[in-house]
Amino acid sequence: MVLVLLATIPVVALVNSLHWRVDFTEERAYSLSPATVKMLEELDDRLQVKLYFNRDIEGAESLLPARLVIEDLLQEIERRGAPWVSVETVDPTTDMAAQRDAEHVGVTPMELQSQDVGGFSASLLYQGLELRYQNRSEVIPFLTPNEFEFAFTVRLAELQRAQRPVIGMVSDEPLLPPQMPGAPRQVPEGRIYEQLRVILGQRYAVRDIDPSEEGAIASDIVAIIVACPHKLSQAKLEALDRYLAEGGHVLVLQDSDYVDPATQATELRPTGLESWLASYGVVVGSEYVFDEESVQITVRQRVVNTNTGPEVVPVRAAYGFGLLASGDSLVEDHIVTSRLEQVAMFWAHPLRLSALPAGIKAETLISSSGQSWLLPGDSSLEMSEANTKALRDAAYATGPGKPYALAAALRGVFPPNFEHEGLQPAEGLMVVISNSELFHNVTLGANSSGNADFASNLLDWMAQDAGLIELRSRGKKKRPLLDFASSYIDAQGGWTQDASKNEELDRDAVSFRLSRVRLISWANVLIPVVVVFVLGMAHRSFHRRRARNPFQPGGQS
Amino acid sequence: MRSLLVARREFFTAFDSPVGYVVLALFPALAAALFFVLGPLFLVGETSMRDFFGWMPWLLVVLAPAISMRIWAEERRSGTEELLLTFPFQLRHLVIGKFLGAWAILGLALAFTAGVPMTLELLGDLDWGPVLGGYVSVMLLGGASLAIGLYLSACTSNQIVAWLLGVVVLMFFNLIGGAATASAMPPSLGRILLSLDFGEHFHSITRGVIDLGSVTFYFGVMAVFLCANGLVIERRRWS
Numbered sequence: 001m002v003l004v005l006l007a008t009i010p011v012v013a014l015v016n017s018l019h020w021r022v023d024f025t026e027e028r029a030y031s032l033s034p035a036t037v038k039m040l041e042e043l044d045d046r047l048q049v050k051l052y053f054n055r056d057i058e059g060a061e062s063l064l065p066a067r068l069v070i071e072d073l074l075q076e077i078e079r080r081g082a083p084w085v086s087v088e089t090v091d092p093t094t095d096m097a098a099q100r101d102a103e104h105v106g107v108t109p110m111e112l113q114s115q116d117v118g119g120f121s122a123s124l125l126y127q128g129l130e131l132r133y134q135n136r137s138e139v140i141p142f143l144t145p146n147e148f149e150f151a152f153t154v155r156l157a158e159l160q161r162a163q164r165p166v167i168g169m170v171s172d173e174p175l176l177p178p179q180m181p182g183a184p185r186q187v188p189e190g191r192i193y194e195q196l197r198v199i200l201g202q203r204y205a206v207r208d209i210d211p212s213e214e215g216a217i218a219s220d221i222v223a224i225i226v227a228c229p230h231k232l233s234q235a236k237l238e239a240l241d242r243y244l245a246e247g248g249h250v251l252v253l254q255d256s257d258y259v260d261p262a263t264q265a266t267e268l269r270p271t272g273l274e275s276w277l278a279s280y281g282v283v284v285g286s287e288y289v290f291d292e293e294s295v296q297i298t299v300r301q302r303v304v305n306t307n308t309g310p311e312v313v314p315v316r317a318a319y320g321f322g323l324l325a326s327g328d329s330l331v332e333d334h335i336v337t338s339r340l341e342q343v344a345m346f347w348a349h350p351l352r353l354s355a356l357p358a359g360i361k362a363e364t365l366i367s368s369s370g371q372s373w374l375l376p377g378d379s380s381l382e383m384s385e386a387n388t389k390a391l392r393d394a395a396y397a398t399g400p401g402k403p404y405a406l407a408a409a410l411r412g413v414f415p416p417n418f419e420h421e422g423l424q425p426a427e428g429l430m431v432v433i434s435n436s437e438l439f440h441n442v443t444l445g446a447n448s449s450g451n452a453d454f455a456s457n458l459l460d461w462m463a464q465d466a467g468l469i470e471l472r473s474r475g476k477k478k479r480p481l482l483d484f485a486s487s488y489i490d491a492q493g494g495w496t497q498d499a500s501k502n503e504e505l506d507r508d509a510v511s512f513r514l515s516r517v518r519l520i521s522w523a524n525v526l527i528p529v530v531v532v533f534v535l536g537m538a539h540r541s542f543h544r545r546r547a548r549n550p551f552q553p554g555g556q557s
Numbered sequence: 558m559r560s561l562l563v564a565r566r567e568f569f570t571a572f573d574s575p576v577g578y579v580v581l582a583l584f585p586a587l588a589a590a591l592f593f594v595l596g597p598l599f600l601v602g603e604t605s606m607r608d609f610f611g612w613m614p615w616l617l618v619v620l621a622p623a624i625s626m627r628i629w630a631e632e633r634r635s636g637t638e639e640l641l642l643t644f645p646f647q648l649r650h651l652v653i654g655k656f657l658g659a660w661a662i663l664g665l666a667l668a669f670t671a672g673v674p675m676t677l678e679l680l681g682d683l684d685w686g687p688v689l690g691g692y693v694s695v696m697l698l699g700g701a702s703l704a705i706g707l708y709l710s711a712c713t714s715n716q717i718v719a720w721l722l723g724v725v726v727l728m729f730f731n732l733i734g735g736a737a738t739a740s741a742m743p744p745s746l747g748r749i750l751l752s753l754d755f756g757e758h759f760h761s762i763t764r765g766v767i768d769l770g771s772v773t774f775y776f777g778v779m780a781v782f783l784c785a786n787g788l789v790i791e792r793r794r795w796s
Contacts, residue, residue: 004780004784008780008781008784012777015773020768022767024686024690024767025686025766026684026685030765479603479604479681479683481598481681520593520676521594524673525586527672528582528585528589531669532578532581532582
């Protein structure tokens, strides 16, 4: 026993150093993803990973478990990338050379304030990383455990690639002025998709192109975004038609009008793509989709008397034209949308798919909720209390609601609409979104996570980089519990046009939910107790019977 | 084999008194009450057993010593320990057998919580990996807690003292990780303390990742305290 006691500690220490583990999660959420492992296996030169971590983390002790997770992942990276990967940890707070390096490569420390007996004291927290491969380097200025693998893999992909893939952008936005040395670049007003360029710019080179120009659609272009242009010229359309017919990937933001997000002023904007899209069976309606699943807007302020005096509080109302696609509205079995939380779409139009050409397959990516209606294209878009109510009344008056497609992907060999010399047909991909404001600077800024993730996922998928989509969405898979209230409402035939009946239905749904929650909770608490009690009684009566028959096998004698 | 005979006897003896049944009923009922009634499951609306397993270390702080407190202390109090030591078993058979018996009682109590994942599966799409990891984790943490409880039970003839000591020692092992991240602690010592924390290893497995390091840690704790248990009995035998 003494020997076992003495041997235990070295055995535990030895096994700990092996780092062997099995990940049982459905998405292998805590293991390196296949995309990362593949990149590590493809290394053919030394990859130096320099971790800038200060050993003394006074004031941020709660970060210690997170640091262990990062170190644990780096050990796995080193093991999977052997013999090419080497990891070195330096402490810039004690090593001057490391501090200079950190400053030089752009690893910035976080300043921490902590309070002690002598007052406040400030300390620096370094938690960055530098990757060096074939004389090139990439930096992650500050690491977080949740985003670590994605950030690492994206940078490794950058290092392994000789050149960034290019996304071509076709729009009517003003061009950027030339960069003046030493001066910040001025973004002209009207460049409404600049935020989209910034987001995609992390992975791609985004280039404004005129497809009709000779050589504009170069071979390094992986996809083209046609962002709601104004009356696209015949020459540009012909070039796009050829690109698609020869297997290109095109994302079309098609809208019949442009709505200024700040003023809600509308401007009719025919894109010139209408008949071209119609030839593939895609029509974007002029109506607006009104959805019950929508954003809450502040419609006015109200003064409320509180204990501390009068207070101004905002009054909010659902704005049906600002629909929030989530849950069933985001197609569950498509890699682009399956793990998205939410996508916000303002002033979306219905996307109609019919009479697709032979060989073209379409799949919906986003639709509105089942409680959606179509309202005419000349409806008021005003974000006021009276208008939100008027829009709802108008929507309910049109009959029962139903879902409408808002984004769809078409795949196949697209038949050309124009005569092209020496055309080489190949399978292409076209994604159509019936909302030009989806990737507007304002929308991407307000709903940065959902819409930005959708844009990144979509372009990664179109650029055939599915591995990164999986990595980006890992651990984000939604696993919602059954919503008793919604299922009750559905079972009763859904919402009606009668407001008082809806109120009653809402009350019944809430009480139904409460009763089900109570039933499930107490059943789980009490059933084991009852089962144990019954078993106990059975055991007791068995013993009593045996005691009464002492000469039976096993009885008392 | 001889250990299994001792384990079988220990397992069934536990149900000769109401204490065994109380533990068996209390463990799943408390776990379900904390998860369904007091927890935010229906408020958050996510199909996950993370909160269910989150309570387990604290439930085991109370319930594992309740299972183990009787095992040696009762033998010593009723004077059957000497008799037991005269049986044709080696001491290691007795120690391991009693431990396995207690572990089986915990396993049975845990089996009564099977309704919880089944309910969640009916209400949504449950990821069974973390559930499996969670149950493995509870069994390992429970095993380590029982080994500590058995050692403390061997040190005293009073069951209540054994239970109280068990609660205090298990609290220490569950709170040591908190001390590791305290501001006054040097990071190197903090790392060592964190690696001794029961909860740290427990949560690593409940994520759904079975790490050999965490598994060996729990088996190491079991081995250390079972050996200590054996040494205490052995010393008493010859004193």
